[in-house]
Amino acid sequence: MKILVPVKRVVDYNVKVRVKADNSGVDLANVKMSMNPFCEIAVEEAVRLKEKGVASEVVVVSIGSNAAQEQLRTALALGADRAVLVESNEELGSLAVAKLLKAVVDKEQPQLVILGKQAIDSDNNQTGQMIAALSGFAQGTFASKVEVNGDSVNVTREIDGGLQTVALKLPAIVTTDLRLNEPRYASLPNIMKAKKKPLDVLTPAALGVSTASSVKVLKVEAPAARSAGIKVKSVAELVEKLKNEAKVI
Ligand code: AMP
Numbered sequence: 001m002k003i004l005v006p007v008k009r010v011v012d013y014n015v016k017v018r019v020k021a022d023n024s025g026v027d028l029a030n031v032k033m034s035m036n037p038f039c040e041i042a043v044e045e046a047v048r049l050k051e052k053g054v055a056s057e058v059v060v061v062s063i064g065s066n067a068a069q070e071q072l073r074t075a076l077a078l079g080a081d082r083a084v085l086v087e088s089n090e091e092l093g094s095l096a097v098a099k100l101l102k103a104v105v106d107k108e109q110p111q112l113v114i115l116g117k118q119a120i121d122s123d124n125n126q127t128g129q130m131i132a133a134l135s136g137f138a139q140g141t142f143a144s145k146v147e148v149n150g151d152s153v154n155v156t157r158e159i160d161g162g163l164q165t166v167a168l169k170l171p172a173i174v175t176t177d178l179r180l181n182e183p184r185y186a187s188l189p190n191i192m193k194a195k196k197k198p199l200d201v202l203t204p205a206a207l208g209v210s211t212a213s214s215v216k217v218l219k220v221e222a223p224a225a226r227s228a229g230i231k232v233k234s235v236a237e238l239v240e241k242l243k244n245e246a247k248v249i
Helices: 037-051 066-077 094-108 127-135 188-194 235-244
Strands: 002-006 009-011 033-035 057-064 082-087 112-116 138-149 152-159 162-169 172-176 199-202
Touching: 002 037, 002 094, 009 066, 033 037, 033 066, 037 057, 037 066, 037 112, 037 138, 037 172, 057 066, 057 094, 066 082, 066 188, 066 199, 082 094, 094 127, 112 127, 127 138, 127 172, 138 162, 152 172, 162 172
Parallel strands: 002 057, 002 112, 057 082, 082 199, 112 172, 138 172
Antiparallel strands: 009 033, 138 152, 152 162
């Protein structure tokens, strides 16, 4: 079974992001970039399925600038076999990304696509769902457990109020939640080996996909600064403030 794992290059989660002076977006100059944390979980799950003998090949794919090769090499060091970069320097919307990933799905014919539930830069939480709609594959989102049984996969999903388990017929799309697994660190020998693993570069034109967007970002603003908190002297004072100032009880 082949597994395809889309991975996104995003601002590292430790970085305090700054909005550009003209409010056109987030300032990415000299900012540490990393693999989206939910994508790391997706790579880990795919590699574990390969280690268990369930999967035969793990292919990682990223859509973005040439710099995304760095995150693809990281995924290769974590155990993926092969990488594909769909190179584009445009600011792509989710639908364009999903159409490009669908074209890669058509080309690679994976049985399982495992991707993050959400990219921490744009917080869209829609790429997996869009690929499922475009490809007609079954989808199991927000997975906290994934079990492949023959030609189906059981996905335990984190939903409000508990866990739900769905059985999906393969081929299927799974999006990862935080508790699915704890990703490993890449060892130095594996980082060295990853340099020799195959990485193909494609373009949207070669995949026959138009990346025109119907969504335009009008403005990006930093959230209002939070005012400092205060210390209260007693529970009575706290209750009084919650009742009369915050008006929440
Ligand atoms: P989103 O729907 O944008 O929140 O992203 C959800 C997931 O879709 C990410 O965790 C990735 O697995 C995948 N994804 C989104 N954008 C890209 C991209 N440019 N390249 C590869 N995968 C992506």
